[in-house]
Amino acid sequence: MNQVDPIRDIKEIKAMYEVLKRKSNRDYLLFKFAIHTGIKLSVLLNLSVADVRSAQNDIKMYWLEDHSPNIHIRLPEVLRRELSQYIEAQNMQDDELLFQSNRTLKGLSRQQAYRIIHAAANELGMLHIGLTTLRKTFAYHAYQSGISISIIQKYLGHQTTFETMKFIGISTKKSNTTIALTL
Template sequence: MNLVQPIREKDIIDEIKKHLRNENKRNYIMFMIGINTGLRISDILQLRVRDVEGWYISLRTKKRNKYVRIKMPKNLKKELREYIKDKPKDEYLVKSRVGKNKPISRSMAYVILNDVAREYGLESIGTHSLRKTFGYHIYQKEKDVAALQEMFNHEDPKYTLRYIGINQDNLDSMMSRFGL
């Protein structure tokens, strides 16, 4: 199993957002939800218009069968408001072009993200990269590992730091200063 990484550089994130917004709104919305909420891709793909009409995303997670409520940042809410305008309440947000009203598959989400990663020279990117990107940047801003640990439902803060790539950054930094 390959270990995927967060997208650490804010300027790369901004470029990806601009690219996806111009190329494919559905893929843009999937990316925006992922990097702004920390939801797993399996939960993002199950979201429907009715789930994002207010200021909160409320859902029962697929992996842990646990109820979560996430307040959306203003930038995400604005993008979603525009995206869902005139869409039926039961329509999936990340809707497949195949079938009547089905979400894209997890493997298709992986393909979409890897195409973008390749275009921007990013390595070790997968569907969990969206969740890890959220965690990485909120940690950099807030330095609150306990809150992230709770959001991600992790048992140990050490696991959370490893998951979002902070431990790897520390090791990389140490090794870049080292030399015999």
């Protein structure tokens, strides 16, 4: 299996948005939801409409993973609105899968999801992009925004912070911290 990388450059993320949105709203939202939540692929491909709807029938404000219920991932308002419009435009019911195959109306397979992401990346000349890229991109940008590596580690279900740093492509040799107390 080839090593895949996170998408580090925001411009490249926006370019992926454009390419995927041209192809289909489903593909665009699959990518956007994944990189904003860090959701596991197996969960992403089996999400139902009910999983993203709140009791008030709007899109949930926060995403929670079962294995880390104390970590709340806030969904951007734009993403919430786009999901709501997508569900409404597709006339989807709560029991339907959010990201369905257009042909079979069943959930997308891992292979279909890979083809979607890989084709968009190829169109943009981006290398080392795969399905794990989605989760890595989330983790990388969470880290870059100042979220503690230990929180990201817990959210991803990793055993060590070293594993998480390696996962997102941050060298532990580069990250030096100086603590200077004057008590």
